[in-house]
Amino acid sequence: MTGVQTLTIGADEADQRLDRWFRRHFPHVPQGRIEKMCRKGEIRVDGGRVKPATRVEAGQSVRIPPLPDDAAPAQPRETVSDTDATMIRDAVIYRDDHIIALNKPPGLPTQGGSKQTRHVDGLAEALRFGLDEKPRLVHRLDKDTSGVLVLARTRRIAGALTEAFRSRDTRKIYWAVCAGVPQPRMGTIRYGLVKAPGHGRGGEGEKMHCVHPRDVDAT
Structure with missing residues (x-):
């Protein structure tokens, strides 16, 4: 048995549940034991009883x-091949102590899902750059969309950035490739988007098509 310890909550550990903080520091202690120690007053924060x-x-x-x-x-950590590790590191366009910005290539999902085993969240294991934890996703881009994807390097920054995206304090700019020169050069396009089925059993090649507002109900 260990003796009584007193630990201080770090700046990057703030604003999280006590039991989650506890499991990060003592992963061998089960949730039931943590709850029991809280009920008995054995775990205390600033001298007071807590839940x-x-x-x-x-x-x-x-x-x-x-x-x-x-x-x-x-x-065990997720395994990232040398080829994938090089690819995802080469995609980094900015890095500091708080965030990493990637130029996400098209065709690479942001997160895993049905039959998606290769994705940015998994490859982020190769983006620790000396930190104990992999960077966290704070927003997403569609699989076939390329562009800047921001990851947070600490839990505190992840919370702040997630809230910024949720409250729309961030500004997103999307660029699209078009055939020909639009006339007029400036304006607003108000078209609906419908999903056109792809080919193959898995729906490979699935695309989004623009539909004029008058035809939306017929699609």
């Missing part, structure tokens, strides 16, 4: 009671 769902803030002190030494083996 597992209590949100912790930077600078708070957490009392950790004696814990068993038998830590469970760490979960």
Whole structure:
């Protein structure tokens, strides 16, 4: 058994549930044990009793009671091939201590899904650049869309950026390739989008087509 410990919540750990913070530091302690220690007052924050769902803030002190030494083996990281690691690192167009900006290539999904095993979220394992955790997604681009994709390097920045995208404080600009020169050169296009089926069993080659407003109901 370990002795009583006192840990301080870091700036990048703020605004998360106590039980989630606890499991990050002590992954071998099951959720039921954490809840029991909270009920008995063995886990305390700034000297006060807390619940597992209590949100912790930077600078708070957490009392950790004696814990068993038998830590469970760490979960293996996702494996990224050397080829994919080189590809995703070459896609980085900006990096600092807080964010990574990628030029996402078309055809690469942002996240995994049905039959999608190769995606940015998985390849992000190759984008740690010295940090303990892989960068986090804060928004998405469609699979066939290329463009700038922003990832947060810390949990705190991920929360701030996610809120910025949700509240539309960020500005997005989309560019499209067109055949010919539009006349007039400026204006607003108000067309509906419909999905045209692709070929093959998996629907490969699926495209979005523009439909004039008068024809939307007929599609």
